[in-house]
Amino acid sequence: MTRPNVPSKANTVLLDPALKLGANLPLWRRAGGGAGLAAALARPDAIIETLKDADLRGMGGAGFPTWRKWSAAAASPCDEKYVVCNGNEDEPGTFKDRHLLRWTPHQVIEGALIAAVAVKANRVVFYVNPHQAEGIDQMRWAVDEWTASDLLASVSKVVGRPVTLTVAPSSGRYIGGEETAIVSWLDGGFPFPRRKPPFPFESGVGGLPTLINNTETLANVPHILKNGADWYRDLGVGAAAGTKLFSLSGDVLNPGLYELPMGTSLEELVFVHGGGMLDGRAFKAVFTGGPSNTLLTARDLDVALDFDSVKRRKSRLGTGAMIVISEGTSIVRKVAEYVAFFASGSCGQCPSCKCGTFQMARLLDRIATGRGVEADRQALDHLCRILPGSGRCALIDGAVTVVESSRHTFPDEYEPKARYAS
Template identity: 40%
Template structure:
């Protein structure tokens, strides 16, 4: 039986309070690194654990920290991406609402490792409860000496600030988030330079996801060997999976990285609703290409899903049963990406607008021969030709739907109506 680590406090009364967090061993990791480890040793420990970013890209966290120059004439910053705008994803919200001190300790340890004195938590403005509890937790941590000047009697000074976003999906992209933090319009930056060299205010900056940072104190206390002993060696550790859609037991599950997708959906989430069969699963938020039912025997980790033509992304697992029209789902997803595109890149701005018009026409029973080929052409024009991954995610999702469920698109065009509704 897998013992939860990241979610150990979510069902504990007052789990968001400092006293509860301390009673469970909270802030011991921070005290340990300040007392026993140099910043470089903490970076090496995280490298040894092979912790990969839980925000979507899966980049090795220790390696990212190692890119920050040790000697810099500007201050270093740590930014936490808590925007969580990916549909089907709610794991970071639960951590911030139910166990905010876990995030704060992760921020403090990480900031110590990279030499930062200031951290910003960029959180979506709709997360009102999470914002209030984070604010309260920061105040509690200051009062007890876990934040502020001379943390726990050391020479480490550290402050955490909250910045509320305004609901723009594009701010989940790290450089667009930095632009927003600086008070500019949120649009992705051209890279290089990368944030580690020139990020917030053109200073060295590390950007990590909430779940990624929450893993850090556990690695410090339990060791890199413990972390690597969970799941596959190339993508180890505990993982939070968000289950939603047409399943009996939707919710947030903490399980080992690499668990088979079929086991996750059928055993843990209870399988499809009564009288229904699973048609497909979106494994990592709507940016991840859909996987048909026959492909569900794949591990939920970065490498296995990539080999299967999809991606882990945010681990927002959305289950679709056989009562649902894939043309309708695909249309809604591309409408979302079109609406949330910042408009900076012509392929994304114009290509998604064109794709939405074609998909709406097909869904309405007004499709024409050549429409599917036109959609494929649009995917080719968008993919790999934009500043950020928004256009890539949209193109990959549309392309996968056309490959795996082409018969439904053809039926809409030939029958001049939706066969499901």
């Protein structure tokens, strides 16, 4: 993958060219790196309150307030705790975390160490998809630099115990990014998700309290501690706070990774920064936050791309992935591809998920290729009614969501014996 095009109008906080240093700690520090950690070490009790005032949300999909997770982990009286940076990133259309791990590993490490200071954790693990070989290499080199630096010694002093940094390749499976699956894998098992509670902050890796945050979430933390909560909030549009990395792909002229103010409109992302549609085609729909959410259409181009605004449109911002579809492209074909991905990514411990996604993918393929009959459509509807909530994680629910959304938004494409362009 080539380095993404970052538009000049973007607020380049995470993607600032001055920060694209790779594993070179002295250069990172000369560029201002370490200032956020210094502020955290000076006032460790103020870290979580600062994140609360900044309204930092989890950037891995859910948009959960970061300070709440940190507060829960900090409240545990255990002497041993983990902080885990989730860099598994294996969902179609999402490619933000690999960029941060490859080009700005030190801001990710600094953010994770600030988390360790805030919750008094002595073990920090960077959980990285093994398919991202450059990201793993850069993180390992960067960790070696931090391990030998005075900065880590300062963190250990405040935490009260020696703090260790480890890079751990993930299973490379899609389901391996779910937080309880992360715990299972780091404990030496297969990445099987489990039901919650207990949550990882209660009982995580090795039974110890474990704080798990997405790579992008942690990358924001040093800048907030360095510049303040008001500064971060002012980066957003309207009531939204901060910036967001948008993975833009599909039928646009300029696909790539864009850092823009949280609250930027979908229309601006697609038609200004993305350059508009390929071959002058009309905008048809977009899979938001990856392929497991409700589709947005042309009537939603005015939506502000922040967690709350997208939720009001009955969808989710998710990871910030935006897969754009043009008129003339079959929605059913795309949904069939994504549900097949979910079927192959299912861990298999819940028969309703493994078999249900497989059956949905088979039915969708028949309909998309013009071989479907009315019974296939009825069977698909039946599966959408009985499958939600039947798995130990949200994989089956996400698959059902995108099928139901496409059925509701583009019902004509599901008519039996219809043929569409793929």
